[in-house]
Amino acid sequence: MSEAPLIQLEGITKTFGTGPAAFQALKGVDLSIERGDFVAIMGPSGSGKSTTMNILGCLDTPTSGIFRFRNVEVQSLSRDQRSLLRRRYLGFVFQGFNLLARTTALENVELPLLYRGESKKARREAAERSLDKVGLLPWAGHTPAELSGGQQQRVAIARALVSDPDVLLADEPTGNLDTERSIEIMELLRELSRSGITVLMVTHEEEMAEFARTIVHFRDGLVQRVVEGKRREVAG
Template identity: 65%
Template sequence: MTGSEAPLIELTGVTRVFGSGAAAFQALRGVDLTVQKGEFLAIMGPSGSGKSTAMNIMGCLDTPTSGSYRFQGLAVEQLTRRQRALLRRWRLGFVFQGYNLLPRTSALENVELPLMYRRVGTAERRRLARETLALVGLSGWEKHTPAQLSGGQQQRVAIARAIVTNPTVLLADEPTGNLDSEKGNEIMVLLRSLNEDRGITILMVTHEPDMAAYAHRVVRFVDGKIQSDAPRAEAA
């Protein structure tokens, strides 16, 4: 099913095994998960629970050992490495705990980077990057390098870089992990506004219950399996 009723993301019986023989480690043990377009999902769990592995699979950075991953009805595990890279480029945006900005490059140039991969012309690239920096509250900071920005500002640049291509899904891995609670909440308010105002589906890995409270659903992983999947109020 690839019509409008198809889930945006659907994992069915997904397993992921690293290594082989006696050294094999089963990171995911038959995970079933469905995400509808426009949802804001928080993924929680202790270290080694499988949450980051599941995120990597949904972000097309890894493939299941067995099981199925469908994105808008497309069987992702059947795609070639190049096809998965194109899916990442055109449909997905990524935000990481460590920002991952180019250190000697301005905020504007950092945000332009994904558009360069799409071969967008210079004038259009600059216009989109400026508009997106304004959207995340950084008008006037375009020429500043990461070293001239606070942690919260760097994460805003990273978010701008992730959404400048207007992705269908934004995957955020511990996006507030390096920030104090005030800056962390500012980032979460921004993410929620992107979800509500622009309709971007957000998948966020976090270990902080206060940050997970901004999501619609909270999915908890334990020992490679989903222990619970509940709306925010029930999860709390």
């Protein structure tokens, strides 16, 4: 018997507000995501892609429908249980990097483990491994101001990876980068998906979406279509 998808959305709706002012952001989203997939989520403003990502990241709950993660129905969990799931299984990467300016790359990457109460030795070793995964261990002692935009985003990805998440959620991860740096980040995300991490990325850039294995197009609160990415490979 084949393994169940890592993530399943069935009939997901999300309504904001009540009465005449109510707005239905999602109108019955069905989506399955396999373990280790690299998924680009695209769509115009107001299409429902960000609302869906918030639900997938356990930052919000659906109004109706079923959200399964590792065969657990997430919509039935308590707020504390969803928070535990988020901390244990999910990592987040943002367009703005969100690094602390006066701390080193290593210290920035250590932060999630500091909040979890890990020992100093364990934090340092895990942060060094994570920086090594993104090719930035030699820059561990540098502050964000001493790093390029692409390097800062790599630090942010290392921070998201330090707790060994099953899923990496990236919101416009190349939005603040030039084309060359953007391609570097896309190649890194593709490599992470090949290692078994499931990567979910919101992007408005077609060129960046082509790096994904699966592209999900949203429109008017629904999945409009799902297509295969072009799986771009760099000759070398």
